[in-house]
Amino acid sequence: MLNTYVVYVENKPGVLTRVASLFRRRAFNIDSLTVGRTEKPEVSRMTITAEADHDQDAASRPLCINWSTYYWWRTLPTSLRSCATWR
Amino acid sequence: MPEKTMPVKNMTGASILWECLEREGVQVVFGYPGGAILPAYDALKGSKIHHILVRHEQGATHMADGFARASGKVGVAVATSGPGATNMVTGIATAMLDSSPIVCITGQVGSKLIGSDAFQETDITGVTLPITKHNYLVTHASEVARTVREAFYVARSGRPGPVLIDITKDAQQTTCEFDWEAAKPQLPGYRPDLSPELKEYEQALELIHNSKRPVILAGHGIIISGAMAEVREFAEKAGIPVALTLLGLGAFPASHPLNLGMMGMHGEAWVNHTIQEADLLLAFGMRFDDRVTGNLKTYAANAKKIHIEIDPAEINKNVKVDVPLVGDLREVLHELLPKVETIDRSEWLDSIDKLKGDAAVRDIQNLPDSGHLYAAHVINDLWRETRDGETVVVTDVGQHQMWEAQYYKHEKARSLITSGGLGTMGFALPAAIGAKVARPEAEVWVVVGDGGFQMTLCELATIVQEKLKVNIAIINNGFLGMVRQWQEFFYERNYAATPLLNPDFAKLGEAYGIRSMTVTERSQVVPAVQAARQHDGPVLINFRVEQEDTVYPMVAAGASLHEMIRRPSKIVETAEDE
Numbered sequence: 001m002l003n004t005y006v007v008y009v010e011n012k013p014g015v016l017t018r019v020a021s022l023f024r025r026r027a028f029n030i031d032s033l034t035v036g037r038t039e040k041p042e043v044s045r046m047t048i049t050a051e052a053d054h055d056q057d058a059a060s061r062p063l064c065i066n067w068s069t070y071y072w073w074r075t076l077p078t079s080l081r082s083c084a085t086w087r
Numbered sequence: 088m089p090e091k092t093m094p095v096k097n098m099t100g101a102s103i104l105w106e107c108l109e110r111e112g113v114q115v116v117f118g119y120p121g122g123a124i125l126p127a128y129d130a131l132k133g134s135k136i137h138h139i140l141v142r143h144e145q146g147a148t149h150m151a152d153g154f155a156r157a158s159g160k161v162g163v164a165v166a167t168s169g170p171g172a173t174n175m176v177t178g179i180a181t182a183m184l185d186s187s188p189i190v191c192i193t194g195q196v197g198s199k200l201i202g203s204d205a206f207q208e209t210d211i212t213g214v215t216l217p218i219t220k221h222n223y224l225v226t227h228a229s230e231v232a233r234t235v236r237e238a239f240y241v242a243r244s245g246r247p248g249p250v251l252i253d254i255t256k257d258a259q260q261t262t263c264e265f266d267w268e269a270a271k272p273q274l275p276g277y278r279p280d281l282s283p284e285l286k287e288y289e290q291a292l293e294l295i296h297n298s299k300r301p302v303i304l305a306g307h308g309i310i311i312s313g314a315m316a317e318v319r320e321f322a323e324k325a326g327i328p329v330a331l332t333l334l335g336l337g338a339f340p341a342s343h344p345l346n347l348g349m350m351g352m353h354g355e356a357w358v359n360h361t362i363q364e365a366d367l368l369l370a371f372g373m374r375f376d377d378r379v380t381g382n383l384k385t386y387a388a389n390a391k392k393i394h395i396e397i398d399p400a401e402i403n404k405n406v407k408v409d410v411p412l413v414g415d416l417r418e419v420l421h422e423l424l425p426k427v428e429t430i431d432r433s434e435w436l437d438s439i440d441k442l443k444g445d446a447a448v449r450d451i452q453n454l455p456d457s458g459h460l461y462a463a464h465v466i467n468d469l470w471r472e473t474r475d476g477e478t479v480v481v482t483d484v485g486q487h488q489m490w491e492a493q494y495y496k497h498e499k500a501r502s503l504i505t506s507g508g509l510g511t512m513g514f515a516l517p518a519a520i521g522a523k524v525a526r527p528e529a530e531v532w533v534v535v536g537d538g539g540f541q542m543t544l545c546e547l548a549t550i551v552q553e554k555l556k557v558n559i560a561i562i563n564n565g566f567l568g569m570v571r572q573w574q575e576f577f578y579e580r581n582y583a584a585t586p587l588l589n590p591d592f593a594k595l596g597e598a599y600g601i602r603s604m605t606v607t608e609r610s611q612v613v614p615a616v617q618a619a620r621q622h623d624g625p626v627l628i629n630f631r632v633e634q635e636d637t638v639y640p641m642v643a644a645g646a647s648l649h650e651m652i653r654r655p656s657k658i659v660e661t662a663e664d665e
Contacts, residue, residue: 014212
């Protein structure tokens with residue numbers, strides 16, 4: 001079962017590695033990852049699709065990435081944020 | 088700083104570093120010099136900060152961690168590049184898993200040499216990516232001020248954690264203008280100050296008022312948030328009993344009638360039974376760690392759960408909760424306290440009391456004196472002697488850690504410092520040094536096993552060099568106790584690599600210049616503790632305890648929380664029962 005994540009990050013070196021590393025820590029396999037510029041030059045948008053770990057009941061357990069390390073994550077309105085993250 | 092400070096021209100990166108640390112309230116750092124951090128050490132003479140020289144960088148990180156846990160302030164450790172930085176990895180991971188605010192500063196080779204496999208170069212920022220809350224690589228002197236300010240902000244805000252700052256040698260040596268005011272943290276996406284919605288509060292209150300068998304699960308978050316008084320008021324007002332995690336010990340007074348004691352793998356039996364029979368769990372600043380839940384499929388199956396937690400990532404991570412309240416515990420409780428009603432729960436509390444009766448028969452304190460010296464006796468005697476003052480007990484990891492949790496009753500927060508999440512052996516001695524430095528007026532006791540002691544015993548020299556009064560109680564059983572216990576239960580007593588051939592610890596202590604003694608009899612314990620307290624320098628006591636002793640009760644890995652292995656009493660012959 002694939003979940004899609006849309007993450008707004010700072011357009012700086014090392015950021016891609018950090019975000020990808022968050023997935024690795026929780027043993028979630030990244031199916032596809034793309035990153036590109038947005039209309040703001042200092043912000044990039046990453047779109048990641050990932051499959052949850054097979055042992056976990058993906059339907060009942062939301063993906064547990066450590067949000068507290070998402071320092072560059074733009075403050076999206078709450079409704080959009082929940083769309084972007086939990087699905 | 089009350090006034091706006093003017094920018095200063097021509098300060099080296101190194102001087103800016105120390106100046107920023109001072110402005111963040113740092114008075115002590117723990118460190119070990121080396122080539123890549125030498126410019127910083129040279130600039131120390133211009134600073135009021137006191138530097139404590141350690142004997143191993145792992146010790147420096149544990150000292151910073153112990154400092155942070157004892158005081159609530161951010162602890163700082165300093166080391167050089169390469170091996171100095173990699174020696175900090177264990178300490179950083181320890182702080183990460185227990186949400187401890189520390190800032191680790193490492194030197195790095197010159198920025199032009201990065202990536203060339205230079206002498207003592209490691210990509211420490213890459214290595215510590217998964218074990219730091221955040222880390223930084225500073226390559227220009229102009230970045231130092233903002234990085235340090237940001238690092239401290241990140242370390243102490245929201246859910247605290249370790250932050251690493253890697254500063255290249257040229258960033259330390261070159262000069263630039265230092266403008267404190269302009270160096271504000273810039274973290275647009277970091278929102279540590281979330282609050283629950285009104286309807287979530289209402290849902291929580293509804294659950295609390297409708298529950299017949301509620302239990303509060305009290306964790307480390309209470310101490311971090313400083314919400315001890317609020318939790319006590321809440322528990323008393325709502326009449327709800329309180330179970331504690333290992334790191335929550337002290338958050339709720341042990342002597343309080345509503346206190347159940349520690350829960351989990353080595354928690355007392357009645358606590359675990361209570362949780363399994365509860366119909367509402369209120370998780371205050373705890374994260375449903377596997378040591379506390381046992382088998383998740385059968386954990387508190389009949390209970391609804393309310394989770395008050397500052398880190399949204401913890402919600403539903405291990406256990407699915409019914410009402411998450413994401414925010415600072417103290418503020419959330421302030422909102423709930425006026426609205427929670429007092430309900431008579433004496434029936435529930437009476438049934439819990441009945442469960443306690445069973446355990447008294449099996450408690451080691453109630454077993455007849457067999458002439459053996461048990462670790463539990465040592466710890467209980469230590470508790471009786473030190474309970475009146477401001478005592479901080481720092482434990483290492485293993486059987487003694489569990490006995491300490493069971494037999495030393497903690498009344499105040501920050502009176503127990505122990506490595507819970509990572510379970511790092513060798514944590515105790517350096518962490519106690521950090522705790523003593525943070526709280527010089529407290530009486531600090533190290534309770535450590537013979538295995539863990541040998542991992543970081545070089546820091547005995549730090550104690551002597553800094554003239555610190557730290558009392559060390561070595562629970563010496565000649566074994567890697569906890570591992571031996573698992574081998575006894577699950578690997579048919581195949582004691583592979585667990586017997587330890589130890590040196591004479593008393594002689595070792597004397598060699599370091601510490602007054603030391605060995606205790607082998609039960610009757611010698613109290614006089615030794617009293618002598619240690621009266622001596623005005625550090626003391627090391629080598630307690631030679633029973634070799635094959637077991638921590639009871641025990642929830643085996645994969646077992647449900649209520650399926651505990653209990654201490655065989657004289658009446659019941661079998662070792663296992665439900």
